[in-house]
Amino acid sequence: MKFDILTLLPGFFDSALNLGVIGRAVKEGTLSVKTHDIREFTTDTHKTVDDAPYGGGAGMLMKPAPVAAALRSVLKEAESGKGSEEGLLNGACAPVVILLTPQGVPLTQKIVRGLAEKERLILLCGRYEGVDERIRPMVDMEISIGDYILTGGEAAALILLDSVGRLIPGVLGCSLSSERDSFSDGLLEGPQYTRPELFEESKVPDVLLSGDHAKISRWRRKESLRRTMERRPELLKGLKPDKEDRAILDELRAEGGFDDFVK
Numbered sequence: 001m002k003f004d005i006l007t008l009l010p011g012f013f014d015s016a017l018n019l020g021v022i023g024r025a026v027k028e029g030t031l032s033v034k035t036h037d038i039r040e041f042t043t044d045t046h047k048t049v050d051d052a053p054y055g056g057g058a059g060m061l062m063k064p065a066p067v068a069a070a071l072r073s074v075l076k077e078a079e080s081g082k083g084s085e086e087g088l089l090n091g092a093c094a095p096v097v098i099l100l101t102p103q104g105v106p107l108t109q110k111i112v113r114g115l116a117e118k119e120r121l122i123l124l125c126g127r128y129e130g131v132d133e134r135i136r137p138m139v140d141m142e143i144s145i146g147d148y149i150l151t152g153g154e155a156a157a158l159i160l161l162d163s164v165g166r167l168i169p170g171v172l173g174c175s176l177s178s179e180r181d182s183f184s185d186g187l188l189e190g191p192q193y194t195r196p197e198l199f200e201e202s203k204v205p206d207v208l209l210s211g212d213h214a215k216i217s218r219w220r221r222k223e224s225l226r227r228t229m230e231r232r233p234e235l236l237k238g239l240k241p242d243k244e245d246r247a248i249l250d251e252l253r254a255e256g257g258f259d260d261f262v263k
């Protein structure tokens with residue numbers, strides 16, 4: 001999977017792309033990430049990337065021309081096949097251009113899964129008060145990482161890259177761990193424990209030490225459902241409970257407090 005990041009702050013990504021699971025995947029070549037400095041696509045002597053909004057008002061906007069030139073440069077390279085395995089003419093799928101913006105579609109694990117199927121993502125990061133409206137038709141999707149404002153799209157792009165990158169085969173050590181975690185089935189993870197067995201008067205639940213794997217699985221499922229009911233009851237709307245889930249949900253209801261959730 002290849003990521004191209006269009007930004008005014010390429011240095012923003014230096015540490016994140018060299019550390020941890022993503023850093024290793026980049027070093028091994030499982031993920032390829034290239035930053036492109038939008039300022040390098042200016043044509044004036046002062047390398048101007050921002051300007052005041054027409055109609056007046058506070059703040060500045062990103063000028064459209066450097067953004068458009070940066071985008072076209074990356075798209076042209078993708079078409080020629082450089083930086084991807086074969087190039088567009090040899091059957092590769094077209095890169096998806098994504099603008100990170102508070103006005104975008106809210107990012108979910110479902111969207112993350114869809115993006116992980118693409119072979120190339122181009123992430124456009126806005127600064128100042130945002131980008132000129134005429135850039136919008138040049139992007140395929142607008143994505144928001146949540147209902148809050150950042151000083152730029154870079155932090156949002158990193159979150160998108162991290163969430164998509166970890167689903168690419170070979171990025172996580174164990175291929176099962178991305179399927180097993182929170183949201184793979186739309187539920188929250190229950191409590192988890194590691195050594196020691198006793199930590200500051202608090203003991204690991206006996207069932208986890210029992211060696212009875214059927215019992216452990218059922219306990220984990222119950223705690224996952226309990227935590228989801230307590231913290232994110234709206235997530236249970238998407239649950240398709242099997243017979244065992246129904247039995248567990250009945251138990252949780254009997255234990256009290258959750259009458260409103262799930263039929």
Ligand code: 4G4
Nearest residue numbers: 100101102126130144145150152153
């Ligand atoms: C584009 C338009 C994304 C980019 C406006 C980006 C929050 C998110 C930006 C802006 C961002 C998000 C300056 C508001 C950069 N803030 N929630 N800031 N702003 O995904």
